[in-house]
Amino acid sequence: MSPLDRELQRTLAQRASSLTPPGDLLDGVEREARGIRRRRNSLVGTAALSVLAIAIAVPLAMRNAESGDRDPGTGFATAPPSAAPSTQAPSPATPQRSRLQWGFRGADSVGEVAGRANQAWTLDHPATESYHPLYSGTLPDRRRIEVFEAVESTRSFAVFYVEDADGSSGRIVQGLEVVDRNPQRPAQGKQSLTRLPQVSAYVDGPQDFVVIIGAPTTGQLEFSTDGRRYTTVATAEGTGIVAVTKGEDRAAYRVRVFDGDGVAVYDGPIDLLSED
Amino acid sequence: MDDAMREEFRDFVAARSPALLRTAYLMTGQRQDAEDLLQTSLAKTLVAWRRVRSADNPEAYVRRLMLNTRTSLWRRHRHEAGPVADPPDRPDSADHYGDADLHDALWAALATLGRRQRAVLVLRYYEGLSEAEIADALGVSVGTVKSQASRALAALRTNAGLLDDVRATLPLSSTSGVTS
Numbered sequence: 206m207s208p209l210d211r212e213l214q215r216t217l218a219q220r221a222s223s224l225t226p227p228g229d230l231l232d233g234v235e236r237e238a239r240g241i242r243r244r245r246n247s248l249v250g251t252a253a254l255s256v257l258a259i260a261i262a263v264p265l266a267m268r269n270a271e272s273g274d275r276d277p278g279t280g281f282a283t284a285p286p287s288a289a290p291s292t293q294a295p296s297p298a299t300p301q302r303s304r305l306q307w308g309f310r311g312a313d314s315v316g317e318v319a320g321r322a323n324q325a326w327t328l329d330h331p332a333t334e335s336y337h338p339l340y341s342g343t344l345p346d347r348r349r350i351e352v353f354e355a356v357e358s359t360r361s362f363a364v365f366y367v368e369d370a371d372g373s374s375g376r377i378v379q380g381l382e383v384v385d386r387n388p389q390r391p392a393q394g395k396q397s398l399t400r401l402p403q404v405s406a407y408v409d410g411p412q413d414f415v416v417i418i419g420a421p422t423t424g425q426l427e428f429s430t431d432g433r434r435y436t437t438v439a440t441a442e443g444t445g446i447v448a449v450t451k452g453e454d455r456a457a458y459r460v461r462v463f464d465g466d467g468v469a470v471y472d473g474p475i476d477l478l479s480e481d
Numbered sequence: 482m483d484d485a486m487r488e489e490f491r492d493f494v495a496a497r498s499p500a501l502l503r504t505a506y507l508m509t510g511q512r513q514d515a516e517d518l519l520q521t522s523l524a525k526t527l528v529a530w531r532r533v534r535s536a537d538n539p540e541a542y543v544r545r546l547m548l549n550t551r552t553s554l555w556r557r558h559r560h561e562a563g564p565v566a567d568p569p570d571r572p573d574s575a576d577h578y579g580d581a582d583l584h585d586a587l588w589a590a591l592a593t594l595g596r597r598q599r600a601v602l603v604l605r606y607y608e609g610l611s612e613a614e615i616a617d618a619l620g621v622s623v624g625t626v627k628s629q630a631s632r633a634l635a636a637l638r639t640n641a642g643l644l645d646d647v648r649a650t651l652p653l654s655s656t657s658g659v660t661s
Binding site: 209210212213214215216217218219220221222224226227230231233234235236237238240241242308421439440441442 | 507
């Protein structure tokens with residue numbers, strides 16, 4: 206340990222010890238918790254009206270919700286372009302329940318960013334009835350990322366939205382349909398959907414990243430650029446962001462998800478379909 | 482949330498909030514910011530308490546929230562003035578022979594660091610976490626932790642002008658290795 210290390214240690218300890226204990230925090234904590242719950246609920250069906258005439262074509266990846274049934278070769282399909290942009294906001298009167306039921310993870314969800322993200326999705330998906338925030342965070346290059354579930358009456362999407370650090374522009378980079386499309390294995394309601402092990406997206410820009418949102422039961426994430434050598438992804442609450450190199454073969458990317466008991470629950474490609 | 486869970490949360494806050502406040506204070510440099518940060522993080526924890534309580538280490542969960550929330554607070558206040566260190570609530574009587582000046586200089590130098598760099602140093606030198614644990618807490622790779630720590634220490638050494646001033650006037654042999 207160098208002299209600087211020692212002095213730093215002593216300085217921090219001294220400053221910390223000089224602090225008087227906090228007063229009663231509970232009232233403020235409980236009040237703020239009620240506010241958080243209110244804000245989260247208010248995100249449901251609050252996409253604003255828009256007159257933007259720009260259609261954002263978002264390819265959709267249809268996927269099998271059963272964790273063990275996914276076929277890397279055929280597990281995805283591009284949906285036809287969705288309906289033309291609409292100025293209709295979803296009705297907040299009949300919000301559909303989240304089908305993933307993953308809850309929210311990440312940093313503070315900034316209301317304005319979440320609202321713009323929901324709005325961008327609504328342009329192309331006017332049938333959306335409710336939004337459920339899944340993750341909010343900042344990419345290493347300072348862009349803001351919002352991941353949310355957009356629920357329609359008969360289907361549900363995990364949507365990745367990225368916005369510049371200054372909020373000047375944002376776009377949907379991925380929308381993944383999470384309902385079971387295999388008629389031989391119909392979704393068994395909530396149970397089968399909540400077994401979805403991860404949703405992930407390739408996010409390009411000044412720097413490129415793969416963003417992986419693991420199910421809440423995720424214990425560890427691993428990532429490989431070639432399907433042979435895997436590295437553990439640093440995660441916070443089962444979510445991870447991996448910096449990747451432009452020009453790599455994205456089709457070769459692989460993700461492994463382990464649950465809290467160390468059991469592999471997913472080993473397959475990232476969800477590759479994106480806007481470009 | 483039932484009454485038993487609520488009581489459990491209250492017990493957790495009562496037991497751990499002093500330590501968490503100290504960490505928050507070292508990360509923010511401001512008592513008021515630290516209290517705001519802790520309150521917000523505990524509020525988020527309360528919302529998720531049903532899940533958090535079953536985790537091995539709820540305190541680590543709160544700490545991770547503080548690190549993430551800190552970034553949010555910073556974005557919210559990014560147009561405000563830069564960090565200015567608070568004086569400690571009371572003088573430390575054990576601080577003597579000019580150590581106080583040295584520590585003040587280091588504390589001021591810490592305030593010039595970026596948030597993540599500062600967080601890395603706090604977790605490493607105050608919490609005593611390993612690089613892997615810091616990486617987990619910050620949601621970054623171990624390599625990032627190493628590079629952030631290295632840059633932070635280099636920045637502190639660059640601020641050695643402050644330390645040099647102290648060294649020049651006081652017999653602080655312990656700082657002899659602190660050079661840029």
